[in-house]
Amino acid sequence: MAKAGNGNWFARHKVITAVAATVLFFGVIGAVSDGEPDTGDEAASADQDWQPDAENDDQSDEAEPAVAEEPTPEETEEPSDRDKTPKSPEPDVEREYLVVHIVDGDTLELGNGETVRLVGIDTPEVGECGFEESASRLRELVGGQAVTLGESDEDRDQYDRLLRYVDIGAMDAGYRLIRDGLATARYDSRDGYGRHPREDAYIAADRRSADITCAPPPEPKNFADTGGGGNCDPSYSPCVPLYPPDLDCADTGPVTVHGSDPHGLDADGDGQACGGD
Structure with a gap:
């Protein structure tokens, strides 16, 4: 009977030992699990603090000015042979007119029949001191030559004469007469007329030049x-x-x-x- 009892005790002891071992195993596993951080909760918290890349990109786009992209070599078009053909020069829009007669120091006649009164100057009349000199000087400057006509603030005077500057290249005949003391700056805004484009230069030249003088008669x-x-x-x-x-x-x-x-x-x-x- 004692052997049978001992055998039953050992059998029960093995069962108890197995159960205890199982409990101990799961207890150790649970303790280990309790000691490690909960990475799932922290990851969820980090998701709430982080801003999406799309939003960050939008803010960056608002802060930085746009920069134009340089064209790639593929985008640059080579001119065609038709584009490389030299263009004809633009025609000269300034017409030239032949001076055929000098009336006096500030009036002349053109080959097309028009009479031109030089703008902004006045020269002596017939019988006055300097008449011959001013007419002769204008003849030297433009007589028999091709001239260009510069427009002023008015087109014609009461005698239907063209009111124009008379130029040869960069030479202004009216200005030259003033500079030489053979004409005065007149018929401008100081006299109740319109202000003509070269008025300031004419007045300045008139102030610098000496008036022509004649011997007493x-x-x-x-x-x-x-x-x-x-x-x-x-x-x-x-x-x-x-x-x-x-x-x-x-x-x-x-x-x-x-x-x-x-x-x-x-x-x-x-x-x-x-x-x-």
């Missing part, structure tokens, strides 16, 4: 002081030489007219001429 020869004689016209007293040549008041001085007045000195027909009483 000779004293008129007063034939009335010469007394009588065979050459005296009986229509006048004191003596006035016979007609012709034609004389004017500058040649005779004050006279009394007795007859037909062949010299035309008594304009109002009162018998007193050239300032006579």
Whole structure:
């Protein structure tokens, strides 16, 4: 009986030992599992803090200016043979006109029949000091030559003359006359006219240049002081030489007219001429 009892105890002991070992094994496994970090929870927390790449890219695009991409060699087109053909030069739009006659220092005539009044200048009239000099100088500058016409603020004057600058290359004939003292800067905004494009240059040149001067005219020869004689016209007293040549008041001085007045000195027909009483 004792052996049978001992055998049963050992059998039960093996079962208990196996159960205890199993419990101990799972207990150790559980302890090990409790000591390691929970990577799943931390990963979930990290997902909440991190921003998607797409959002970061959008913010970066707003902060950085766009940079133009340089074309790749494949994008650059070579000009065709047709494009390489040289183009014809543009035609010269400036017309030239032939000067055929100089009227005076500020007026000339063209071969096409037009009369041109130079813009912004004034020169002496017939009989005034400098008339011959200014007309001669304009003739030297442009007479018989091809000129170009520069437009001003007005087209024509009251006499239907073209109002133009007259140029040969870079030479402005009107400016040259002012610079040489043969013309004055006139008919501009200071005189109640429109402001012409070269006005400032003309005025500056006029201030720098010296005015032309002429020798004083000779004293008129007063034939009335010469007394009588065979050459005296009986229509006048004191003596006035016979007609012709034609004389004017500058040649005779004050006279009394007795007859037909062949010299035309008594304009109002009162018998007193050239300032006579």
